[in-house]
Amino acid sequence: MDHAATTPVDARVLEAMAPYFSEKYGNASSLHSHGREAKSALEDSRATVAGFLGADPGEIVFTAGGTESNNHALKGVAFANRERGRHIITSPIEHDCVRKSAEWLATQGFEVSVLPVDEHGLVDPAELESIITDDTILVSVMAANNEIGTIQDIPALAGIAHGHGAYFHTDAVQAYGKVPISLSGVDLLSASSHKLYGPKGVGMLFVRRGTRITPLMHGGGHELGRRSGTENVAGIVGFAKATEIASQEMKSEAGRQAKLRDRLIKGILGIPDSALNGHPTKRLPNNVNVWFRYIEGESLVLMLDDAGVGGSTGSACSSHSLEPSHVLTAIGLRPEEAHGSLRLSLGKQNTDAHADRVLDVLPGIVDKLRRMSPLKSRRDVEEMLKYEEAH
Amino acid sequence: MDHAATTPVDARVLEAMAPYFSEKYGNASSLHSHGREAKSALEDSRATVAGFLGADPGEIVFTAGGTESNNHALKGVAFANRERGRHIITSPIEHDCVRKSAEWLATQGFEVSVLPVDEHGLVDPAELESIITDDTILVSVMAANNEIGTIQDIPALAGIAHGHGAYFHTDAVQAYGKVPISLSGVDLLSASSHKLYGPKGVGMLFVRRGTRITPLMHGGGHELGRRSGTENVAGIVGFAKATEIASQEMKSEAGRQAKLRDRLIKGILGIPDSALNGHPTKRLPNNVNVWFRYIEGESLVLMLDDAGVGGSTGSACSSHSLEPSHVLTAIGLRPEEAHGSLRLSLGKQNTDAHADRVLDVLPGIVDKLRRMSPLKSRRDVEEMLKYEEAH
Numbered sequence: 026m027d028h029a030a031t032t033p034v035d036a037r038v039l040e041a042m043a044p045y046f047s048e049k050y051g052n053a054s055s056l057h058s059h060g061r062e063a064k065s066a067l068e069d070s071r072a073t074v075a076g077f078l079g080a081d082p083g084e085i086v087f088t089a090g091g092t093e094s095n096n097h098a099l100k101g102v103a104f105a106n107r108e109r110g111r112h113i114i115t116s117p118i119e120h121d122c123v124r125k126s127a128e129w130l131a132t133q134g135f136e137v138s139v140l141p142v143d144e145h146g147l148v149d150p151a152e153l154e155s156i157i158t159d160d161t162i163l164v165s166v167m168a169a170n171n172e173i174g175t176i177q178d179i180p181a182l183a184g185i186a187h188g189h190g191a192y193f194h195t196d197a198v199q200a201y202g203k204v205p206i207s208l209s210g211v212d213l214l215s216a217s218s219h220k221l222y223g224p225k226g227v228g229m230l231f232v233r234r235g236t237r238i239t240p241l242m243h244g245g246g247h248e249l250g251r252r253s254g255t256e257n258v259a260g261i262v263g264f265a266k267a268t269e270i271a272s273q274e275m276k277s278e279a280g281r282q283a284k285l286r287d288r289l290i291k292g293i294l295g296i297p298d299s300a301l302n303g304h305p306t307k308r309l310p311n312n313v314n315v316w317f318r319y320i321e322g323e324s325l326v327l328m329l330d331d332a333g334v335g336g337s338t339g340s341a342c343s344s345h346s347l348e349p350s351h352v353l354t355a356i357g358l359r360p361e362e363a364h365g366s367l368r369l370s371l372g373k374q375n376t377d378a379h380a381d382r383v384l385d386v387l388p389g390i391v392d393k394l395r396r397m398s399p400l401k402s403r404r405d406v407e408e409m410l411k412y413e414e415a416h
Numbered sequence: 417m418d419h420a421a422t423t424p425v426d427a428r429v430l431e432a433m434a435p436y437f438s439e440k441y442g443n444a445s446s447l448h449s450h451g452r453e454a455k456s457a458l459e460d461s462r463a464t465v466a467g468f469l470g471a472d473p474g475e476i477v478f479t480a481g482g483t484e485s486n487n488h489a490l491k492g493v494a495f496a497n498r499e500r501g502r503h504i505i506t507s508p509i510e511h512d513c514v515r516k517s518a519e520w521l522a523t524q525g526f527e528v529s530v531l532p533v534d535e536h537g538l539v540d541p542a543e544l545e546s547i548i549t550d551d552t553i554l555v556s557v558m559a560a561n562n563e564i565g566t567i568q569d570i571p572a573l574a575g576i577a578h579g580h581g582a583y584f585h586t587d588a589v590q591a592y593g594k595v596p597i598s599l600s601g602v603d604l605l606s607a608s609s610h611k612l613y614g615p616k617g618v619g620m621l622f623v624r625r626g627t628r629i630t631p632l633m634h635g636g637g638h639e640l641g642r643r644s645g646t647e648n649v650a651g652i653v654g655f656a657k658a659t660e661i662a663s664q665e666m667k668s669e670a671g672r673q674a675k676l677r678d679r680l681i682k683g684i685l686g687i688p689d690s691a692l693n694g695h696p697t698k699r700l701p702n703n704v705n706v707w708f709r710y711i712e713g714e715s716l717v718l719m720l721d722d723a724g725v726g727g728s729t730g731s732a733c734s735s736h737s738l739e740p741s742h743v744l745t746a747i748g749l750r751p752e753e754a755h756g757s758l759r760l761s762l763g764k765q766n767t768d769a770h771a772d773r774v775l776d777v778l779p780g781i782v783d784k785l786r787r788m789s790p791l792k793s794r795r796d797v798e799e800m801l802k803y804e805e806a807h
Contacts, residue, residue: 030446031646034437046430046615052422055728056714057721059418089480089617092635092645104524122635122644129634133495219646224437226480226617226648241632243520244483244513245731253513254483255422255610257617260651323447330448337446340636 026379027335028220028311028372029171029199034263035222035373041266042224045259053256054247063258070265077268079208080231086248087261090228091198091217092122093241095165097230097252098194098213099126101238102163103135106192110160114138114153114191117355118146118170120340123196124351127165140166145304146175146356153185161191168200168214172339172352172368173303174312176204183210192236198228202271203279203309212236218260222373223267227260274373282371283310285380289369290315292384296391302353302366311371316358317391319398320365325390329367332386334379337368417770418726419611419702419763420562420590425654426613426764432657433615436650444647445638454649461656468659470599471622477639478652481619482589482608483513484632486556488621488643489585489604490517492629493554494526497583501551505582507531507539508746509561511731514587515742518556531557536695537566537747544576552582559591559605563730563743563759564694565703567595574601583627589619593662594670594700603627609651613764614658618651665764673762674701676771680760681706683775687782693744693757702762707749708782710789711756716781720758723777725770728759 034042045066051059053067068082075082088094103113115127117139131137138156140148148166157164164186169176179195186193187210194213197206201216208214213236218227232238232251244253290301290313298318317325322338329336339350349363358366369383425433436457442450444458459473466473479485494504506518508530522528529547531539539557548555555577560567570586577584578601585604588597592607599605604627609618623629623642635644681692681704689709708716713729720727730741740754749757760774 027443027446027448027450030451031441031443033439033441036438039437046425047427048424050422050424052418055418055421055726056717057418057726057728059726060421089484089648090645092633093480096633096635120635121637122633125634125644129630217646224648224650225646226651239520242483242487242513243516244487244511246512246737253516254481255608255616257480257615259615260617326447335446335448335450337448346637 026369026371026375026383027337029368029370030337030340031219031225032222032372033374034224035267035270037270038223038263038266042259042263045262053258054245063256066258066262067256070261073265074229074268077272078206078214078231081234083249084231084234086230086232086251087256087264088228088230088252089226089257090219091120091196091215094215094217094228094230095120095122095196096126097238097241098215099123099130099163099165101241102192102194102213102236103130104239105237106162107134110162112136112138112158112161114140114157114161114164116140116142116148116166118142118173118175118352119165119167120171120196120198123165123167142355144357145307146170146173146352147304147307148177148182150178150181150185153182157185157189157191159189161186161189163192163194165194165196167196168206169197169204169309170303170352171199172350173314173356174199174309175304176200176307176309179211180207180209186210199309202268202275203311213238218264218267221267221271224260224263227257227264229264278373279310282375285371285375285377286310286313289313289380289383292380293387296388302356302358313369313371314366316353316362316366318362318365319395320391321394321398322364322366324394325367328390328394329386332382332390334383334386338364338366339368417760417762417766417774418728420759420761421728421731422610422616423613423763424765425615426658426661428661429614429654429657433650433654436653444649445636454647457649457653458647461652464656465620465659468663469597469605469622472625474640475622475625477621477623477642478647478655479619479621479643480617480648481610482511482587482606485606485608485619485621486511486513486587487517488629488632489606490514490521490554490556492632493583493585493604493627494521495630496628497553498525501553503527503529503549503551503553505529505531505544505548505552505555507533507557509533509537509564509566509743510556510558511562511587511589514556514558533746535748536698537561537564537743538695538698539568539573541569541572541576544573548576548580548582550580552577552580554583554585556585556587558587559597560588560595560700561694561743562590563741564705564747565590565700566695567591567698567700570602571598571600577601590700593659593666594702604629609655609658612658612662614655615651618648618655620655669764670701673766676762676766676768677701677704680704680771680774683771684778687779693747693749704760704762705757707744707753707757709753709756710786711782712785712789713755713757715785716758719781719785720777723781725774725777729755729757730759
């Protein structure tokens with residue numbers, strides 16, 4: 026139940042990729058027949074992804090993953106539009122690759138504003154309207170959050186950006202293939218293959234025709250000059266196949282997983298001193314995120330793992346960090362609450378039996394951890410309160 | 417015979433990768449057992465690549481390929497060392513991803529000098545000594561050229577860079593696994609998996625401990641904070657396996673291919689009005705590059721393809737460009753000579769029978785193209801001479 030971190034490659038995807046490793050292995054830029062064969066597979070894949078999004082094939086730039094797509098969007102638009110303005114707006118619950126790209130741009134002469142979010146992680150379009158200026162060149166707000174699953178009102182936010190002449194980018198890594206995506210008003214959109222039963226190391230950046238963007242990778246001029254580097258044909262074919270499968274199965278899977286999600290949430294909230302993180306309804310169909318008082322999330326994940334359940338405390342990327350989740354603190358959790366949160370993210374393999382197993386073992390694990398927890402001792406609670414006052 | 421463009425994935429490599437798509441598919445950053453299993457494969461791969469180069473595992477940064485590695489090296493060192501100096505030195509025969517990264521940096525406040533090369537494509541260390549200054553922060557010269565195969569004296573060039581406090585980077589994409597590489601004096605070195613019978617979409621940047629470098633991809637802090645993005649575990653495992661195989665087979669393959677290369681060169685130069693491009697001895701064991709007077713290389717490649725021989729006019733990346741090769745013009749070829757060049761790059765599959773086939777069909781193809789060639793008509797020759805005078 027950690028499908029937001031990554032997913033296994035679907036057998037149909039692997040089958041589609043297989044010929045492109047050792048047989049149809051050409052470089053898509055080569056003039057000879059091996060090259061043209063690879064080029065043809067590449068362009069078919071581009072058409073599939075474009076068709077899924079309702080974009081033109083020429084607007085799809087294949088990348089090495091979501092992190093590259095997001096870095097490319099932010100840095101590429103910033104550097105290409107420096108003469109038009111220096112202001113970039115983003116949100117406090119973005120993935121680290123958006124946040125840290127923005128932070129780096131702030132050291133390079135750009136000004137970055139961070140929108141507030143409410144207790145469910147929603148950005149209020151009125152807040153964007155109040156901070157956007159004519160100097161704003163880019164607004165970047167994620168379609169659905171990777172930790173708490175909150176789904177934003179992208180068309181409303183994009184409309185405001187456009188009203189002020191700014192480009193709008195959305196990180197759709199967690200939304201792509203799981204919920205319907207509208208490109209209305211969206212100039213740039215990032216997606217990743219391995220969140221979608223495709224291979225790791227492949228992603229995509231939608232770049233609306235006419236968008237001014239500097240390459241992140243300069244070189245041989247692949248991808249219509251927007252992303253150089255020999256194309257990972259096998260990976261791209263796999264990503265396209267995963268997209269094709271998602272386009273067929275998304276609706277039924279979303280319904281099935283949402284039911285499983287709601288059953289899990291209801292059951293887990295039966296554990297005393299727990300609460301849901303994220304929005305009760307504007308939520309990815311596969312996301313469960315709950316905090317437990319007096320619990321250290323890392324121990325919870327390790328004990329669940331021993332019981333055969335894979336979960337996480339938040340994003341996988343940050344799982345070795347001692348910092349509390351920036352997403353959970355942004356929605357108002359105190360550091361120890363953020364540390365006591367559990368994310369379960371469902372996937373195609375998960376069944377009712379898996380939910381049964383979680384609901385069977387989780388209450389006992391929480392109880393055991395609470396009995397061991399130093400946070401439960403009076404002295405530590407007092408120290409915690411002192412810490413809060415001092416901060 | 418276009419192995420410099422790309423190579424098929426070795427069956428042993430594909431076998432090593434196979435479990436990491438759908439079974440051991442964890443995110444290497446996840447805390448649970450699936451994540452730890454992926455992390456372990458990642459670190460084993462890092463140790464293999466480090467061992468091959470004689471580096472520490474902590475000095476190996478996995479990337480999405482040679483283009484990313486080269487962009488990262490140039491831009492990363494430039495941005496991180498801006499306060500120390502603004503001067504970057506490179507050569508005119510670098511791959512486009514080095515050249516165009518340098519050109520972009522020149523628009524961002526850096527000063528770029530391009531070293532001359534001799535008629536064989538060799539950089540003279542004395543030339544580097546004469547243009548390097550205390551403001552120089554980076555010297556980047558490729559280990560072996562992708563078009564003409566010329567091998568540089570990297571230790572001599574690196575020694576001069578270090579004598580002036582500059583970092584030294586080498587693009588070893590074509591050299592890695594084909595000829596011995598010494599890290600002596602090298603601070604950064606790029607390699608790519610798909611040139612080495614590994615999968616596309618994976619590469620490596622060696623970054624010597626202590627080197628100041630800004631990430632090209634900001635985010636979750638993977639690869640010790642130097643390259644964010646969920647690691648492409650299957651791809652990295654494949655790259656490591658390809659490296660392991662190269663470490664065992666490199667010596668014997670280099671000897672075998674060099675013999676085949678020399679036989680091809682000798683045979684091809686029997687065709688009238690032809691000449692070898694690149695150095696006669698300081699040359700990759702798998703590289704053949706010859707120009708033919710009155711020939712348009714693209715037609716040559718297409719006719720060879722019809723005869724079952726895959727070749728190229730130069731780098732695959734530039735194969736759809738109408739510009740003459742920057743490498744061939746740098747070594748003194750006129751535009752029409754550069755356009756009339758053929759690169760054959762050997763690989764493990766190539767045998768004497770393949771060389772026989774080339775030597776069998778090539779003279780006839782060259783002859784046929786020359787009979788069709790507008791360049792052979794007197795008027796065109798006169799126009800060509802006029803063009804040369806005017807330029």
